[in-house]
C-alpha cells in the first residue's frame with residue numbers, strides 16, 4: 015500500500031478567525047446590533063467602555079483607541095512633535111509600519127539589530143545606532159522597541175539606555191499586547207505603547223483598529239486632539255495638525271466581546287506553543303522565551319539552516335499546511351527604507367534571520383490532532 019495515500023491534505027488555516035467567531039457565537043452579533051440600533055457609529059458608548067477595559071486589562075492609566083496600529087504610532091510621534099532632524103531608533107527586523115510611522119512624520123528611522131534568540135531589539139546595537147545618528151547630525155529623540163511575534167522586548171535594558179540618552183520610549187506592541195515581562199504587562203513600558211487590532215493580531219477586531227496606552231495625562235490630551243484633526247477647546251479653532259483616526263464604535267463593540275476571552279486565549283496559545291516546541295526542538299531552532307516573560311504568540315517562528323525552509327514550505331503546502339515568512343527582507347533592505355541610516359556595527363543578525371525564519375500556523379483554536387498533523391509534516395519534510 016502507498017503510505018503517502020493516508021496523509022490528510024485538507025487545508026489548515028494559518029490563523030483561524032472563523033473558529034473564534036464560532037466560540038463567540040451570538041455575543042458579537044448582539045453587540046454589533048446594539049450599535050446599529052443606537053446609530054452612534056463614531057465615539058459611541060462602546061468606545062469609552064472598551065478604552066477603560068483595555069487600560070484595566072494591562073494596568074495602564076489610559077487607553078486611547080484609534081484607527082490602526084500604524085496610526086497609533088504616528089499619533090504618538092505627532093503628539094511629541096517628533097519630526098525633521100530627529101532620529102528615532104527601531105529594529106530593522108519588524109513589520110514596515112514601525113519605521114514607516116517615523117518617516118511619515120518627517121523624522122529619520124535609524125535601524126537597529128536584534129537578538130537571534132528573541133528576535134527583539136539588541137541594546138548594544140541601539141548604542142551603536144545612537145552613535146551613527148549623532149555622527150549624521152541627527153538629534154536622538156525616541157526609540158521604538160517592538161514586542162515581535164508576541165514576545166516582550168527587554169524593556170529594562172532599553173529603558174536604561176533611553177534614560178541615559180533622554181529618549182522617548184514608544185513600545186510597538188502591535189504583536190505583543192497581552193504579554194508579560196518580569197510580571198508586568200505589555201502596555202505599561204516606556205512612555206507610551208501602540209497596539210493594533212488588525213484581525214490576525216492576538217487581540218483583533220473585524221477591520222482596522224488600534225490603541226495607544228500611556229500613564230501620561232498630558233500626552234493623552236494631545237493624542238485626543240491629534241485623533242480628530244488637531245481640535246482644541248474651541249470647536250472652530252483647530253490648534254494643531256491631526257488626523258481622522260478614531261476607532262469605529264462597531265469595532266469597539268467587537269473588541270469588548272473579544273477582550274472577555276483574551277486571557278483564556280493567551281493561555282491556550284501558550285499551550286499550543288509549548289507543544290510545538292516540545293515536538294520540534296530536535297529538528298529546528300525553536301523560539302526562546304526568557305524566564306519571566308510570557309509571549310502571546312502572534313507568530314510561532316522557527317529557524318532553519320539557510321535553504322531548508324525552501325524545502326519545508328512547499329512540502330507543507332502540498333499537505334494543505336500554510337506557512338509564512340516574517341520577515342524575508344529586513345527594513346533596511348526594502349526599497350522605501352534602504353537610504354535611512356543603520357547602526358554603525360551593522361545589522362548582521364537581522365540579515366541572517368531573514369534567511370532562516372519560517373512561521374507555522376498559530377492560534378488559540380489549533381486542536382491537538384491538527385497540530386500533530388502539522389508537526390508530523392514538518393518532521394517528515396526536514397528528515
Ligand SMILES: Cc1ncc(COP(=O)(O)O)c(C=O)c1O
Pocket residue numbers: 082083084085108109111112160186188189209210211212222223224
Ligand atoms: C510590529 C507592527 N507594528 C505596527 C503594525 C501596524 O498595525 P496596523 O496594521 O494596525 O496598522 C503591525 C501590524 O500590522 C505590526 O506587526
